[in-house]
Amino acid sequence: MTVEQIGSEGKDQFPIGMRVLAVDDDPTCLLLLGTLLRRCQYHVTTTSQAKTALKMLRENKNKFDLVISDVHMPDMDGFKLLEHVGLEMDLPVIMLSANGDTKLVMKGITHGACDYLLKPVRIEELQNIWQHVVRRKKKDRCNSGSKDKPHPDSGEAVGIGNVDNNGKLNKKRKDQNEDEDDERDENGHDNEDPSAQKKPRVVWSVELHRKFVAAVNQLGIDKAVPKKILELMNVEKLTRENVASHLQKFRLYLKRISCVANQQANMAAALGTADSAYLRMGSLNGLGNFHTLAGSDQLHNAAFRSFPPSGVLGRLNTPAGLGIRGLPSPGTIQLGHVQNSGNPTNDLSKLQSFVPGNHNTNILQGMPMSLELDRLQHNKSVGHIGELPTTDSTTVFPGSGNLVDARITGFSNNPLLGVTSNSLMLEGSSQQATSHTSVSAIGFQNGNALSDFTSIAPASNQLQDSKAGSQGQASPINCNAGQIIRSAPQEWNAPRKDAPYQSHALINSSIPINSAMIQLGQCLDRNNSIFHRTTDLDLVGPLNFVDPLSIKHGEGDNSIMEPSVIEKEGYLMFQPRPHGSHVPDNIGSLEDLASAMMKQEGGCNGYSLRTSI
């Protein structure tokens, strides 16, 4: 059935004819499920391979209305599939399992499942699953439809605010997990819902996001309300709702990274530059992240999810994708992919790649794009956030609000994440003077940062040393990986002020946050010249992922981020560049992100939120 047909007929006949994709490796269950679904008069497609299912879904997003998937599957974890679907296609997914452990059910829900059924499945239960499709569509419709009234579901304007509202926001998010999805749909996807509830989808392109961030910066993150932002942006066909949900994501992103950013005034400064950098970030030589992003669908999903909470990076990775999500590349998801490059476990590496802002600008670019972040955020991030231990979500979120948010949420947990990119940047900058390399690595790595965070920590130390030696700046960089992330946000702020923030960004990750950052910022100034270029990248905030590896470089090799690190995920946004060169692009994006995040967090000083978010 074509979408159109369904659309036209669906209205009348829906839920009859609802297109369901059923995935279960157990043939007995699959046959049973398929039969039951057909008995409910749905249009059923079955497959025993999760990978096949994903392929089918990717081929044509509009082919299905709902996905039902088993949890335990040999080729891919059901939760992973769930994430992928949620991120890429934003379809409602129902989990199925013989195991009804509360923990598992919780996991399913936090990963974004709209329902969790126990085997054996009864037909009565299946007869009502269409409600999930309707609900989602309705949300989308509401989100896109109501222009001026804050839609609670979309969480627009509501409680979106500063970090202060985090609690509120978070709560909102959680409560509105599905709503977020809707929002995302609204913003990022081409709506494919068959039920003829079309909602105009807004794709947050880099340009659009930049405008957004610029507007937010202009208004001040605290005062940025959707209406005013909309006015400032002056974009046709953009609704207040679109802006509101985007803002929400952005704020979350900032929050995530704000932890780090708060203290870094530099970051703010850096962020300013990030904006441009952000854009550039996209162009960043594919540190690989980008590419990876595009290519690795899995990454983003996997990355996101897989990142172990431990890793700040882990989260970052996915979030790295955050920034990446936005990556213009193949669908925001790209970021996600990038993340996965390693598997969540790699986290850091993943993150690094993501670091949207970082080197691989791509990531960032992607970020503003489709609100994948939204989705990410929404689904994954929400879920992820929980996972991420980091507190700064903002860190993760480099300028590119979009993705970053989503991802960042994940990252934010990892202080490192957010910071990574920034911190890396910073580090780089400081390093620059002497051996920035380390710093740069940080910032750039954004994506990598995450995973690298762990490594960053040690690296950061190194950096510090190197830095200190070189310029004395290093000191601030506490390289604590964890801190780095946190500091990253700060860095953003800090550097901004000073100058090529970018470097700051990097440093953030590596820099022990706050103090380090600022120092970095200062140092960066010196390096500014170097980083300037990258400003865009620097901010990339989310890019914080900056490979921890890169951070390691602080030791004095400019390569900062060990190229190996970077390459890890492919993302490695950060290309171990010799001084000054590091941060390029990535930083810019980071800056954006950073600024975005910083603003959100409120910690960002002067951080100009580059719309990257």
Added chain:
Amino acid sequence: MDVVNQLQRQFIDYSASLHREGFLDDQFTQLQKLQDDNSPDFVVEVASLFFEDCEKLINNMARALEQQQGVDFKQVDASVHQLKGSSSSIGAMRVKDVCIAFRSFCEAQNREGCLRCLQQVTHEYSLLKNKLQTLFRLQQQILAAGGSIPVVE
């Protein structure tokens, strides 16, 4: 007619006994309800799939448990989990119950316990297979005699 009635009564009695003895539970009844003109052999199909799957899983478990070096309990657990899922889907209650016990042994990494459960599972599976085959034969006889399968509530 008598033949049909007789067969049908036999069928009902047999079905009831299977339920009573715990070989089948309500889920099986649901499966039977799903069978209709569009899918006349649905129950048989599902049951066949189940048997195949069951054998495969049992083999997997046996192989895993035989490992002298070190039993990969995770793998065993995965197989048991799947068996539990499919047996519950078809309504094979006794098999499912053994699986539940089996899983706890897996978690405890108790090889002896697992082996015992494996034996039990194999036993239950064979029993069930025989009984279902008898049931299906009865069904076929009824249909061949021109009758219809009675719905057992």
